[in-house]
Amino acid sequence: MNRILVTGGLGQIGSSLVTHLRKQYGQDNVIIGDIREPENPEEVEPYTRLDVTQRENIDKIIGEYDIDTIYHLAAILSARGEQNPQLAFKVNILGLYNILESGREHSLERIMVPSSIAAFGPETPKDNTPNDTILRPRTIYGISKVTGELLGLYYWEKYGLDVRGVRYPGIISWNAPPGGGTTDYAVEIFYYALRRDKYICFLKEDTVLPMMYMPDAIKAITMLAEAPAEKLRHRTDFNVQAMSFAPRDLVNEIRKYVDFQVEYRPDYRQKIAESWPRSLDDTPAREEWNWKPDYDLPAMVKDMLENLGKKLGVEL
Numbered sequence: 094m095n096r097i098l099v100t101g102g103l104g105q106i107g108s109s110l111v112t113h114l115r116k117q118y119g120q121d122n123v124i125i126g127d128i129r130e131p132e133n134p135e136e137v138e139p140y141t142r143l144d145v146t147q148r149e150n151i152d153k154i155i156g157e158y159d160i161d162t163i164y165h166l167a168a169i170l171s172a173r174g175e176q177n178p179q180l181a182f183k184v185n186i187l188g189l190y191n192i193l194e195s196g197r198e199h200s201l202e203r204i205m206v207p208s209s210i211a212a213f214g215p216e217t218p219k220d221n222t223p224n225d226t227i228l229r230p231r232t233i234y235g236i237s238k239v240t241g242e243l244l245g246l247y248y249w250e251k252y253g254l255d256v257r258g259v260r261y262p263g264i265i266s267w268n269a270p271p272g273g274g275t276t277d278y279a280v281e282i283f284y285y286a287l288r289r290d291k292y293i294c295f296l297k298e299d300t301v302l303p304m305m306y307m308p309d310a311i312k313a314i315t316m317l318a319e320a321p322a323e324k325l326r327h328r329t330d331f332n333v334q335a336m337s338f339a340p341r342d343l344v345n346e347i348r349k350y351v352d353f354q355v356e357y358r359p360d361y362r363q364k365i366a367e368s369w370p371r372s373l374d375d376t377p378a379r380e381e382w383n384w385k386p387d388y389d390l391p392a393m394v395k396d397m398l399e400n401l402g403k404k405l406g407v408e409l
């Protein structure tokens with residue numbers, strides 16, 4: 094592995110992943126491709142504008158930069174997807190198809206494609222959700238994630254293209270804002286808490302969802318990328334559990350450090366959240382590539398407040 098393209102590399106996960114990969118493989122060997130223009134271009138070089146819905150864009154970048162590995166993170170997330178299902182279909186399904194086809198034609202070494210807990214649906218068992226279970230999501234985002242898992246598996250079995258992925262829960266981070274998902278509240282709330290502003294939460298106080306702190310999200314995808322192929326019985330659909338909590342649990346934990354007000358006003362995102370699991374059984378990830386998270390709720394909250402506080406210039 095030496096020349097990596099990160100599609101959606103300016104996004105919430107992409108920006109942390111790129112920093113990590115550049116430390117490991119060298120700045121010039123990790124190329125950011127994103128439809129967005131960077132705010133500070135000199136800080137993100139090498140960057141190239143990429144629209145994954147345009148197949149020729151992808152082929153050109155693979156050729157120009159001699160890419161052998163893609164982390165495909167370009168996507169429209171759950172809440173934004175429900176506001177524009179046509180765009181979500183184009184980017185998440187046609188975009189992924191383009192990536193897989195380019196990967197097949199250029200015989201790439203590996204393609205990492207994150208799935209999501211959104212792949213599950215209302216009929217899925219909600220607690221300790223098994224890895225291999227009912228996948229009948231009702232959001233366009235979830236449908237695109239199930240399609241991605243199955244297409245990735247198909248390209249592996251039919252063409253030997255090494256596609257792998259974890260099902261991420263809600264990801265919490267301080268360095269880049271989230272991109273329009275149903276778990277965004279768990280990031281936004283820290284900004285309000287640190288500024289001692291009142292936060293209006295768009296989920297009910299007792300809605301439990303699986304969540305993960307960014308360092309663990311990077312650990313999961315890079316561990317899976319490096320796992321010996323012969324150990325893998327799953328490929329594109331690994332559950333990864335780190336912590337599960339409801340908004341009120343998070344509020345109580347943050348209030349150990351700062352006092353702030355919260356009001357609960359659930360909106361359309363409540364229905365999406367209620368169709369997802371509360372916790373995941375991640376036995377295959379633990380057995381096949383030794384997955385283990387480092388952060389639970391208290392450790393995550395402490396680290397978030399310290400780092401976001403520093404970034405915003407706010408004293409705890």
Ligand SMILES: NC(=O)c1ccc[n+]([C@@H]2O[C@H](COP(=O)([O-])OP(=O)(O)OC[C@H]3O[C@@H](n4cnc5c(N)ncnc54)[C@H](O)[C@@H]3O)[C@@H](O)[C@H]2O)c1
Binds near residue numbers: 104128
């Ligand atoms: N963040 C989470 O909580 C979470 C949870 C589960 C799964 N995931 C998955 O992880 C991956 C990354 O998510 P994220 O949170 O970083 O998302 P994000 O919205 O923060 O970033 C996505 C990036 O993709 C870019 N993009 C959108 N359309 C594009 C196009 N046509 N061509 C190229 N780039 C395009 C956006 O500009 C953005 O920078 C996605 O596959 C997402 O489904 C994220």
